[in-house]
Amino acid sequence: MISTLPRPVWLRTATVLYVGAFLLFLFVPLVTVAVFAFNNAPYPAPPWRGFTLDWFLGNAAAGRIGLFRDTELLGSILTSVIVACWVTALAVIVGTANSFLMERWEFPGKQALSVLMLVPLVIPGVILGISILALSSLIAELADSLFGWDLDFLRPGLPLVVLGQFSYVATVTTLMISARLKRFDRTLEEAALNLGASHAAVLRTITFPYLRPALIGSAAISFLMSFENFNTTLMLVGADAPLTVTMYGRMREGATPVLNAVSLFLMLASAALALTLLRGGRRAS
Amino acid sequence: MPELLPQPAWRRRLVLTWLLAPALLWLLLLIVLPHVELALLSLRRRVAPHVYDLSLLQFKTFFIEPLYWQVFVRTAILSALATALTLLVAFPAAWVITKVARGRASALLFVVCLIPFWVSETVRALGWLILLRESGVLPALLVTLHITAVPVEMLYHDATILVGLVYTSLLFMVVPLVSSLESLDNALIEAAYNLGAGGGAILRHIVIPHAAPGITAGCIIVFMLTLGNYLTPTLLGGKNSQWFTELIYTQFIVRFNWEQGAAFGFLLLGLSTAMVALGLRASGQRFVDVMRRT
Numbered sequence: 001m002i003s004t005l006p007r008p009v010w011l012r013t014a015t016v017l018y019v020g021a022f023l024l025f026l027f028v029p030l031v032t033v034a035v036f037a038f039n040n041a042p043y044p045a046p047p048w049r050g051f052t053l054d055w056f057l058g059n060a061a062a063g064r065i066g067l068f069r070d071t072e073l074l075g076s077i078l079t080s081v082i083v084a085c086w087v088t089a090l091a092v093i094v095g096t097a098n099s100f101l102m103e104r105w106e107f108p109g110k111q112a113l114s115v116l117m118l119v120p121l122v123i124p125g126v127i128l129g130i131s132i133l134a135l136s137s138l139i140a141e142l143a144d145s146l147f148g149w150d151l152d153f154l155r156p157g158l159p160l161v162v163l164g165q166f167s168y169v170a171t172v173t174t175l176m177i178s179a180r181l182k183r184f185d186r187t188l189e190e191a192a193l194n195l196g197a198s199h200a201a202v203l204r205t206i207t208f209p210y211l212r213p214a215l216i217g218s219a220a221i222s223f224l225m226s227f228e229n230f231n232t233t234l235m236l237v238g239a240d241a242p243l244t245v246t247m248y249g250r251m252r253e254g255a256t257p258v259l260n261a262v263s264l265f266l267m268l269a270s271a272a273l274a275l276t277l278l279r280g281g282r283r284a285s
Numbered sequence: 286m287p288e289l290l291p292q293p294a295w296r297r298r299l300v301l302t303w304l305l306a307p308a309l310l311w312l313l314l315l316i317v318l319p320h321v322e323l324a325l326l327s328l329r330r331r332v333a334p335h336v337y338d339l340s341l342l343q344f345k346t347f348f349i350e351p352l353y354w355q356v357f358v359r360t361a362i363l364s365a366l367a368t369a370l371t372l373l374v375a376f377p378a379a380w381v382i383t384k385v386a387r388g389r390a391s392a393l394l395f396v397v398c399l400i401p402f403w404v405s406e407t408v409r410a411l412g413w414l415i416l417l418r419e420s421g422v423l424p425a426l427l428v429t430l431h432i433t434a435v436p437v438e439m440l441y442h443d444a445t446i447l448v449g450l451v452y453t454s455l456l457f458m459v460v461p462l463v464s465s466l467e468s469l470d471n472a473l474i475e476a477a478y479n480l481g482a483g484g485g486a487i488l489r490h491i492v493i494p495h496a497a498p499g500i501t502a503g504c505i506i507v508f509m510l511t512l513g514n515y516l517t518p519t520l521l522g523g524k525n526s527q528w529f530t531e532l533i534y535t536q537f538i539v540r541f542n543w544e545q546g547a548a549f550g551f552l553l554l555g556l557s558t559a560m561v562a563l564g565l566r567a568s569g570q571r572f573v574d575v576m577r578r579t
Contacts, residue, residue: 025374127554248516
C-alpha cells in the first residue's frame, strides 16, 4: 500500500524484511567474490585463512600467480579494451548517423528501416554470433576459390568479434542518441542559419554540443556492453580471447582466487564508470 | 539539414546517401544477409564433398532425436519459470521504489538495484559458484548452524540455474516496472481505498491494468535474454541440465556440423520471436513502443 495510506504493522514489517532480503540477494554474490580475493588459500572457498595480497601481487616464485603477474589475464584485459574501443567508435558514429537519418529525413521505406534497426535487440546473442560466422566464412571461401584471396580477417578472430558486438550495440546507441535529438529545438538551428552561419558551423557549434551528453552516455554504455559481452563473442573468438571468455574458461577448470582479484578490479572499474556517468548526467540536466 | 537555406537537390541527395549508407551496410551485412545464409545452411544437406541439396533433414533430426527436443522444451519451460519468478521478485521491489519510499530513499534504492548489473555476468556467476558449491560458503554455513550434518552440493540443480537466471535478469524487469508504476497516479489508489476497496481489489483492478505495458515489456525482454543465455546455465547447471544454446555451440564450434547448428539456431530464434509476438498481441502493444520503453 502506498505511503499516504495507513499501513498495518505487519505490512510495514513485511516491507522492511522484503527490502532487506532483496538487498542481501543482490549484494551477497558480489561481496563474496570481493572478499575471497583476499583469502590466504589456494581456492576461493571457506574457511577464512587470513588476509593476503598474493592474488594481486604474487609471482611464480611464491607459488601463487597474482593478477599483476598473470600475463594471460592481463593480455585478455588489453584485448577486451581494444575490442571495446573499436565497438564504441563504430557504434557511436553509426548511431549518430542513424539518428540524423531517422529524425531529420523522409525517404521511402523509412518505417521498415526503423523497425529493422530494433531487430538486433531481439535476436539472441548466440544466433547473431553464428549467423555472422556463417556469412563471413562463406565470403572468405568464395574469395579464396574465385580469386585466390586469403581474407584472414573473415576467419574467427577479433575483427569478427568487433563486428558481432557492434551489430547490436549500434541499436542501443541509435536509440539513445535519437531520443536526445528528438527533443532538440530546431529553431536554434534556424536562428543560426538566419544569422548567416553555414550548415557545418551550425552542426559544430549548436547541434553537437547539445548532443554531447547523449554521445558520451552512449559511448560509455557501448564500452560496457562490449567489455561484458559473452554470448556473441564466444561464437566468433579466435586465438586472442577477451576477458570474459578467458574467465569462463578458467571457471570451468576450477580457478584460483586470481579470478576474484580480476573480478574486484572489474567491479571497481564499472563503479567508477557509473559514478562518472551519474555525475555527468546531473551536470547536464 | 533542409528547409531554411534551400539546398540544391543534388546536395540533399548526397547527404541522404551518406546518412543511409552506414545504416544499410550495418543492417544488410551484419543482420539480414547472415540470417539468410543461416537459413540456407539449415535447409541444405551434404550429399558429397561440396555438393549439397535442399532438405529438411536437420529439422527432422531435431524431432526424431529425443535429446534435442527435450532440451529445447526444458529450456523453454525453465525460461518461462525464470521470467515468472523474476516478475514476482521484481514487482514488490518496484512497488517499494515508486510508491512506498519517498524522495532520496526512493532514488537511492533504485540506483542500488542497478549497481550489480554494471558488473559482468561472469563475475555474478562466479559469486554464485563460490556461494553454492559443495565446498562453498552456504553449505559451510548450514553445517556450522547444524542444519545439515555434511556440506550439501547446491550447484548443478535446475533450481540453481533459476536462481542464477533470476539474479541476472532482475534489472530488465525492475526498470520497465518502475517506469510504468511511476506514472500511476496515487490519487486513484487513495480513491479506491476510500471507497472501501481492499488491497487485492486495488491490485487487480487498478495497479495491474495500469502496469500491464511495463509488465509485458519486462517479461518479453527477460524471457528472450534467458532463452538465449549461455553463461549462467552452463556454469551453474550440471551435465544433465543442458541449455539449448549449448547444443548450438556444440554443433557449430565443437562438431563443426554447421547445418545442424543453423537449424537449431532457427528453432531458438523462432521460439523467441513467437513469444515476443505473443506478448505483444496479448497486451496490444507495438514492438517499437516496447523497445523504446526499455
